[in-house]
Amino acid sequence: MAFYRGWRYTAFITGFVGFIGLALYPIAISPMIDSSDYKKIQKETRKNINKDAIQPGNMKVWSDPFDRTKEDVK
Structure with missing residues (x-):
């Protein structure tokens, strides 16, 4: 078995x-x-997917919990 040495x-x-x-x-970097x-x-x-129809347990579709309205920001 040959071993590489130096620049090789x-x-x-x-x-x-x-x-x-x-x-x-x-695979990983470009996306x-x-x-x-x-x-x-x-x-x-x-x-063609109705998000409200497939949401389990009659839960509302996900929304951003950190979404602030102008009244909230003072």
Whole structure:
């Protein structure tokens, strides 16, 4: 078994880390940077879903609990 030494070891490690980075970019990094494509897909696939009809236990559809009205902010 050959062991890498010197610049070959550095090139091997750099190549290995670079390969992992290239493999993870379209899976993990790209969606975090630009999520507009996924938002469009989600809007298209959920357009015929009535949120009130599928909400369990007659609970109201989720709303932002931190949403403040102008009267609340003083």
